[in-house]
Amino acid sequence: MTATDIIIAGGGLAGSMAAAMLGRAGYGVTLVDPHEAYPSDFRAEKVDISQAAILRKTGLADGVLRATTADGECWVARMGHVVDRRPTSQFGFLYETFVNAMRAEIPLGVRFINAKVTDISTSADRQRGNSAGRAVHPWQGCRHLAER
């Protein structure tokens, strides 16, 4: 059994961001996810300027936005002709690149369980999460994942 302050089930964008922020804040964090590196997944191709402003408040934006492409301008085409050019401030990415860049921000003290959470139970003094377990190990750091 692994004792921890906080267990996070799922290391997608939300879970990885929570692990990075809570780990940096000094909590004992355990992140559980069946994938060592977030796998290829077609979705969430951009954040806009308002989302980027929220991301900046987390202190994680510098590293994560480096893995994106800022567009700057959007061309609108109809019937094969460019009819408008609009300034934009969006950051484009492949979802897995973005999540793995977020995972790269997770500090080394965070524990990683490479498994699925199979059930969660609570009581007045103890919360327990079971996993169909594989390895439990300290977060190795995954800066290399941001480059995949």
Ligand SMILES: Cc1cc2nc3c(=O)[nH]c(=O)nc-3n(C[C@H](O)[C@H](O)[C@H](O)COP(=O)(O)OP(=O)(O)OC[C@H]3O[C@@H](n4cnc5c(N)ncnc54)[C@H](O)[C@@H]3O)c2cc1C
């Ligand atoms: C087609 C599409 C396009 C989108 N485009 C945009 C966009 O352009 N901009 C935008 O802001 N949003 C977009 N979204 C929404 C965005 O993708 C989601 O809001 C966001 O990805 C949700 O992140 P998450 O961390 O909650 O979930 P996920 O990233 O799905 O992460 C869930 C994690 O949980 C893990 N997991 C699942 N079950 C278990 C278990 N039992 N135990 C442990 N781990 C588990 C999975 O392995 C995964 O790593 C889009 C969504 C779709 C579907």
